[in-house]
Amino acid sequence: MTGPGTICVTGGAGYIGSHACLALAAQKRKAVVVDNLSTGSRDAVRWAPLAKLDLRQTEALTETLIRHGVDTVLHFAASAYVGESVSNPQKYYDNNVGGMLSLLTACAAAGVKTFVLSSSCATYGVPERVPITEATAQRPINPYGTTKLICEQMLKDIAGQTAMSYAILRYFNVAGADGSGTLRERHDPETHLIPLTLFAAAGQGPALRVFGGDYDTPDGSCIRDYVHVSDLVQGHLLALEHLRARGGNLTLNLGSGRGTSNLEIVGMVERILNRPVPVQIAPRRAGDPPALVADISRAKDVLGFVPRRSGLATIITDAARSFALEAAHAH
Ligand SMILES: NC(=O)c1ccc[n+]([C@@H]2O[C@H](COP(=O)([O-])OP(=O)(O)OC[C@H]3O[C@@H](n4cnc5c(N)ncnc54)[C@H](O)[C@@H]3O)[C@@H](O)[C@H]2O)c1
Incomplete structure (x- = not known):
């Protein structure tokens, strides 16, 4: 299925953006990646040309959108480390909020019709109740979450004035890798639990630190909602179809x-790799809620979203395969 215009994937050299490019190529959609390679890697951009640009270069960005005939933007590019956002909030307001304002300015100038924003469950902060619905109050507890909430509001305000259709997609914990092992999760420094658990199991990293063993949960550790990156990307494609049609x-x-x-x-990694994972139970981190779980009934009802690959065994098998393939290539 080919859309009328080109899709600009900001952050297409990063973990989720590169998976989105792979899925768009499978649907034969024309795309262009805008990325400054600050955390992404050049070799993850394989399915679309790369415009190596910073989002805040508004003029160059506008020119790129026009030259490629972009009518749709999938906006993944952002700084996305919660801890760093606490120690260096200026960077987050500059990159995430400044980047979004510049991008929306360029989109208005280039006549972009459809916009999808990567938002986050971090906008909910510590929810009063789980599962979390879209109506749950948004009270972020760190600058990263605040910048995402500001981006949501900016999109609502500016899209209203520019006749742009938008989707705000609030991701929970994105994990796993494309099943063919073509891409993998890659963050530097890695802070995400599944890669860290795989590194610890392989002896490539220190013992896994589990923050808090005394939460009011069945095994005392925190509960999160893990969605397979391929399911998440499918959700974007469904959202685009929905916006284009309606x-x-x-x-x-x-x-x-x-x-x-x-x-x-930890238990699933040990079972799948048949290796022990050295674990150290560390003190709770400030602001870590005991449980964050999504209510996804709206995405199911509106888009027909079904997270088929998001069973834990599939997520970990795909992630482990992608790391093993990369290690094999490195030797
Ligand atoms: N990974 C998750 O679990 C998760 C959860 C919720 C939301 N998100 C959001 O999803 C998006 C993608 O996350 P990811 O895990 O793929 O991160 P990532 O760091 O792998 O990718 C981000 C990409 O954006 C690029 N980038 C950053 N700032 C830029 C700028 N100013 N101009 C141009 N390019 C820039 C980076 O080089 C990188 O390629 C982010 O917006 C993040 O906040 C991720």
Whole structure:
């Protein structure tokens, strides 16, 4: 299925953006990646040309959107480390909020019709109740979450004035890798639990630190909602189809709808790799809620979103395969 215009994937050299490019290529959609390679890697950009640009270069960005005939933007580019956002909030306001304002200015100038924003469950902060619906109050507890909430509001305000349709997609914990092992999760420094657990199991990293063993959860460790990156990307394609067919706007949670504890992940990695994972139970981190789980019934109802690959065994098998393939290539 080919859309009328080109899709600009900001952050297409990063973890989720590169998976989105792979899925768009499978649908024979024309795309262009805009990325400054600050955390992404050049070799993850394989399915679309790369415009190596910073989002805040508004003029060059506008010119790129016009030259490629872009009518749709999937906006993944952002700084996305919660801890760093606490120690260096200026960087987050500059890159995430400044980048979004520049991008929306360029989109208005280039006549972009459809916009999809990567938002986050971090905008909900510590929810009063789980599962979390889209109506749950948004009270972020760190600058990263605040910048995402500001981006949501900016999109609502500016899209209203520019006749742009938008989808705000609030991701929970994105994990796994494309099943063919073509791409992998890659963050530097790595802070995500599944890669860290795989590194610890392989003896490539220190013992896994599990923050808090005394939460009021069945095994005492925190519960999060892990969604397979391929399911998440599918949610974007469904949102695009929906906006193209019906216009309007969407605000949706994208998760698996299931909670998984840190120690369940450890157990699953041990089973799948048949190796022990050295674990150190560390003190709780400030601001870490005991459980964050998405209610995904709206995405199911509106888009027909079904997270088929988001079972824990599939996520970990795909992630482990992608790391093993990369290690094999490195030798
Ligand atoms: N990974 C998750 O679990 C998760 C959860 C919720 C939301 N998100 C959001 O999803 C998006 C993608 O996350 P990811 O895990 O793929 O991160 P990532 O760091 O792998 O990718 C981000 C990409 O954006 C690029 N980038 C950053 N700032 C830029 C700028 N100013 N101009 C041009 N390019 C820039 C980076 O070089 C990188 O390639 C982010 O917006 C993040 O906040 C991720």
